[in-house]
Amino acid sequence: MKFKKPQTLKEIATLINTDFIGDDNFEILGINEIHVVEKGDIVFVDHPKYYDKALNSAATTILINKKVDCPEGKSLLISEDPFRDFNKITKYFNPFIASKESIAESAIIGEGTIIQPNVFIGNNVTIGKNCVIHPNVTIYDNSVLGDNVTIHANTVLGADAFYYKKRPEGFDKLISGGRVVIENNVDLGASCTIDKGVTGDTTIKEGTKIDNQVHVGHDTVIGKKCLIASQTGIAGCVIIEDEVTIWGQVGTNSGITIGKGAIILGQTGVTKSVAGGKSYFGTPIEESREKLKQIAGLKRLLKEK
Numbered sequence: 001m002k003f004k005k006p007q008t009l010k011e012i013a014t015l016i017n018t019d020f021i022g023d024d025n026f027e028i029l030g031i032n033e034i035h036v037v038e039k040g041d042i043v044f045v046d047h048p049k050y051y052d053k054a055l056n057s058a059a060t061t062i063l064i065n066k067k068v069d070c071p072e073g074k075s076l077l078i079s080e081d082p083f084r085d086f087n088k089i090t091k092y093f094n095p096f097i098a099s100k101e102s103i104a105e106s107a108i109i110g111e112g113t114i115i116q117p118n119v120f121i122g123n124n125v126t127i128g129k130n131c132v133i134h135p136n137v138t139i140y141d142n143s144v145l146g147d148n149v150t151i152h153a154n155t156v157l158g159a160d161a162f163y164y165k166k167r168p169e170g171f172d173k174l175i176s177g178g179r180v181v182i183e184n185n186v187d188l189g190a191s192c193t194i195d196k197g198v199t200g201d202t203t204i205k206e207g208t209k210i211d212n213q214v215h216v217g218h219d220t221v222i223g224k225k226c227l228i229a230s231q232t233g234i235a236g237c238v239i240i241e242d243e244v245t246i247w248g249q250v251g252t253n254s255g256i257t258i259g260k261g262a263i264i265l266g267q268t269g270v271t272k273s274v275a276g277g278k279s280y281f282g283t284p285i286e287e288s289r290e291k292l293k294q295i296a297g298l299k300r301l302l303k304e305k
Contacts, residue, residue: 002030003030006029008027009025009027010024012028016077016089018079019077020075020078021078026061026075027040028041031044031093031199033237034057036197039059039060041061042086044062044064045064046065046081055068055071060073060074060075062077063085064077064079065081090175090177097123099120099122102118102121103121107121107123107127108125108127112130113128113132113133114131116134116137118136119139120138122158123141125144126143127149129148131145131148132151137156138157139157140159143179143181144179144182146186149185149186150187151187157196158195159194159196160173161218161236162218162236163198163236178197178199178201179196179197179200180195180196180201180203182203183204186207187208188214189214189230192212192216193216194216195218197219202217202219202220205242208226208227211229212230214229214230215233217235217236219237221238221240222244223244226243229246229247229250230248230249235252236254237254238256241261244258244259244262247264250267250269253272258276259276261277262277262279262280263279264285267283268280268281269283
């Protein structure tokens with residue numbers, strides 16, 4: 001999530017009431033999670049296991065819960081609770097604004113686009129040309145849709161990320177400040193849910209077709225010309241490369257990559273990253289021919305007993 005204008009290290013430290021290490025006027029351009037950080041971003045870290053990863057990332061300001069040596073060219077914000085203070089920054093620069101109408105005045109809707117009854121379109125949404133948005137679709141703030149997009153009834157774009165920190169008193173939610181981006185010529189079936197990014201974008205690229213009742217988690221990127229069948233659940237921070245086919249009732253772990261042209265057969269659990277150009281099946285996932293050989297061998301053993 002980029003700020004509308006650059007901030008200084010001292011301004012951010014004052015906002016969240018923390019100490020800092022670095023020049024008062026050190027420039028900060030936005031905040032992001034570790035997997036999408038860029039130069040100028042703040043990233044937060046609150047566990048020693050991940051200190052080195054955060055400090056050596058592309059982020060140039062690290063919101064951290066311990067004083068450590070500051071890498072050259074970077075700055076530190078020293079916080080008792082980086083998770084809490086990251087939320088403060090998100091809420092300040094991207095506050096929730098309640099809509100007063102079903103289609104926000106700030107929404108931009110392209111020529112030839114059809115909006116059916118009972119559709120909600122939030123603040124600063126952009127919808128391209130010649131789209132069809134069917135009844136009861138909900139499109140949260142800041143979502144971006146390209147041209148020739150079709151969205152069927154009851155689908156939701158931009159719900160919050162499923163991202164919580166466990167505390168003694170219960171679960172503390174990481175506030176989502178990202179977006180959903182749908183490129184040209186994408187079809188979404190009925191009753192799909194596409195969560196927005198925590199700080200970046202959840203993206204569905206050009207020409208992809210998604211069946212009914214599919215869930216896509218936060219910050220996931222689905223490539224071009226993919227086919228995804230009904231009841232598939234895709235976790236957060238997944239990369240699905242171009243021309244992947246995923247059949248029904250597939251589930252994935254977070255943070256994995258499915259390579260270009262892969263085929264994932266129905267009811268498979270994608271527990272790890274897999275290479276492109278191959279067919280996969282089963283839980284744990286394996287190439288489908290190998291998995292089917294294993295099942296056939298097991299049947300033979302059972303018969304022999």
